[in-house]
Amino acid sequence: MKTKYIVAAVLGAMLTLSSCVKDLDALPLNETDVTSETAYNDTVESYLTGLAKLYNTMSSHEVSYVTVSDAGASQIARAFFVCQEATTDACKVAWGNDAWTRAMNNNTWTDADNDAVFGVFFRSIQSISFCNEFLRQTADDKLDARGVPSDVKAKIQEFRAEARVIRAWYYWMAMDVFGAVPFATEKDKVGIEAPKQADSKTIYEYIVAELEALTADGSALPAARSNYPRMDKGSALGLLARVYLNAETYKGEPEWLKAKQTCERIYGLGYKLCDNYADMFRGDNGENPDAINEFLFAIPFDNKNQQSYGGTTFLTAGAIAATDTTLIEENGVKKSINGNSAGWGGPRIDGFYVERYFNVKNANFETGEYECDDNRGKMFWIKGRSGNGYMPTITEVYLFEYGWTCLKFNDVPADPVKAKSYQDINTFSNIDLPVVRLGEIHLIYAEACVRLGEGSTAQPKMDELAVRTGVEALTLPQSWSNEARDMFVAERARELMWESCRRTDLIRYDLFCSAEYLWPFKGGNSRVGTSFPEYKKLFAIPSKQLEANPNLHNPEGYDKNNEEIK
Numbered sequence: 001m002k003t004k005y006i007v008a009a010v011l012g013a014m015l016t017l018s019s020c021v022k023d024l025d026a027l028p029l030n031e032t033d034v035t036s037e038t039a040y041n042d043t044v045e046s047y048l049t050g051l052a053k054l055y056n057t058m059s060s061h062e063v064s065y066v067t068v069s070d071a072g073a074s075q076i077a078r079a080f081f082v083c084q085e086a087t088t089d090a091c092k093v094a095w096g097n098d099a100w101t102r103a104m105n106n107n108t109w110t111d112a113d114n115d116a117v118f119g120v121f122f123r124s125i126q127s128i129s130f131c132n133e134f135l136r137q138t139a140d141d142k143l144d145a146r147g148v149p150s151d152v153k154a155k156i157q158e159f160r161a162e163a164r165v166i167r168a169w170y171y172w173m174a175m176d177v178f179g180a181v182p183f184a185t186e187k188d189k190v191g192i193e194a195p196k197q198a199d200s201k202t203i204y205e206y207i208v209a210e211l212e213a214l215t216a217d218g219s220a221l222p223a224a225r226s227n228y229p230r231m232d233k234g235s236a237l238g239l240l241a242r243v244y245l246n247a248e249t250y251k252g253e254p255e256w257l258k259a260k261q262t263c264e265r266i267y268g269l270g271y272k273l274c275d276n277y278a279d280m281f282r283g284d285n286g287e288n289p290d291a292i293n294e295f296l297f298a299i300p301f302d303n304k305n306q307q308s309y310g311g312t313t314f315l316t317a318g319a320i321a322a323t324d325t326t327l328i329e330e331n332g333v334k335k336s337i338n339g340n341s342a343g344w345g346g347p348r349i350d351g352f353y354v355e356r357y358f359n360v361k362n363a364n365f366e367t368g369e370y371e372c373d374d375n376r377g378k379m380f381w382i383k384g385r386s387g388n389g390y391m392p393t394i395t396e397v398y399l400f401e402y403g404w405t406c407l408k409f410n411d412v413p414a415d416p417v418k419a420k421s422y423q424d425i426n427t428f429s430n431i432d433l434p435v436v437r438l439g440e441i442h443l444i445y446a447e448a449c450v451r452l453g454e455g456s457t458a459q460p461k462m463d464e465l466a467v468r469t470g471v472e473a474l475t476l477p478q479s480w481s482n483e484a485r486d487m488f489v490a491e492r493a494r495e496l497m498w499e500s501c502r503r504t505d506l507i508r509y510d511l512f513c514s515a516e517y518l519w520p521f522k523g524g525n526s527r528v529g530t531s532f533p534e535y536k537k538l539f540a541i542p543s544k545q546l547e548a549n550p551n552l553h554n555p556e557g558y559d560k561n562n563e564e565i566k
Helices: 003-010 017-025 044-059 076-086 099-105 115-137 140-145 150-178 200-214 233-245 247-251 256-267 277-281 311-317 322-326 351-358 416-420 438-451 455-469 482-495 502-508 543-548
Strands: 181-183 196-198 295-299 328-330 333-335 433-437
Touching: 044 076, 044 115, 044 150, 076 099, 076 115, 076 150, 076 311, 076 502, 099 115, 115 150, 115 181, 115 543, 140 150, 150 181, 150 200, 150 233, 181 200, 196 200, 200 233, 200 247, 233 247, 233 256, 233 295, 233 433, 233 438, 247 502, 256 438, 277 433, 311 433, 322 333, 351 482, 433 438, 438 455, 438 482, 455 482, 482 502
Parallel strands: none
Antiparallel strands: 181 196, 295 433, 328 333
């Protein structure tokens, strides 16, 4: 974690976040957890510690309180990535011995338990419960009983607002993956009865109401660009814009005007595009002001204080093979191609996606050279790979040497001075994970404007993106059509590659399950691809959760005896 930014934003020299996180990591997540009654007193430090635990849930792979087959795979960002990217044209994972990998790669999952799906469910729902408990313990009556002074109360109000945005973020992920999910807030009593299940529309309306309130004038939520990497009004508005963009998926009717208006609110907050696209995904991005200027919300990782086998470690170590850790030689020292010292040989991209969206040409798999005009397409590695970048059959899907290696996430610092002295000793990543950034907001704004018949209004935003890509700007159509849809399918594939948006995008465009858009191994083991059932726009709730809570039901299509949620 980039400690100096946290410290400056929170308590100056009073304490360091690294020590705070270390203390929290030693605490069990149960009734005596830091979010409970016994953890607090009348000092701001105790409440900051409780808040830090909520942030820690975003990066942690701690599993002392649950049984999983792979702790790292259960980390929320990694599990969500698998649901969002490996199920689409953008990624395939080579670990063929893992049942969840095969199911996600070719859209053949069932209601049987799946590690990635389980990770999203238990991390999101558990973290929501932690947020609820933190909000209970910071209610006015609790603070009064502890004799908390007024100045500390004011600071706690900011912490409460941050916790509410975190909770909204987790509810959004749960809703996106499962549709209807168990619903509870701090107003519900603990242990009285199992949470009822709320449908997607109810969850949507709750998230929107929370985020609108938290971004209104007078809210205690810290001002935009004042709290990196923690939540602020920019973070809340970024999530709100994304939720409005997908309103038709979540509640059955679109909200294009609200999506457009939310982006316009963001444009008044001072965010700027990072000049160099690649810098946003480098090992020093959390210390690079150019990158931070584009981030509305990012999850911090660092190889000392915020270690995880998920997050950006998964996107660096997972994206290269063990042999890739010694492929580049500098001053007689062999180094990793992306700064990670491991090399797990997992996620990569089929040539279908690379050629279709980045228009690569003249690829030489012996020298590793290829041509690509778009700067976003210059972050692949193909030297020594087999099959000309393709995975010809399902067998090659599980052989890492087939396909294109994605080096978008690169642990080597962008700063040339830091990069020169950089040593490949990192098992864990230093890269903060961008969750919402201005580039995505530009695309949300452009799509909303085109949907509203106002394409020319957003053209300046597309022009801004084009300056960074190095290619001519796309000319936005004035109104929506299949051609407009295909333009956004392609541009979002380029701009947001591996940023956990792809499945949601394809669902919004009605292309995820249908035969209208096929990609290799979609819906089965054929390279041609095929359609698969519409109910698989959502995933099945883990069986143990269904057994533990009789109020829960799977999305329609998974359970034969599925009942309407009441």
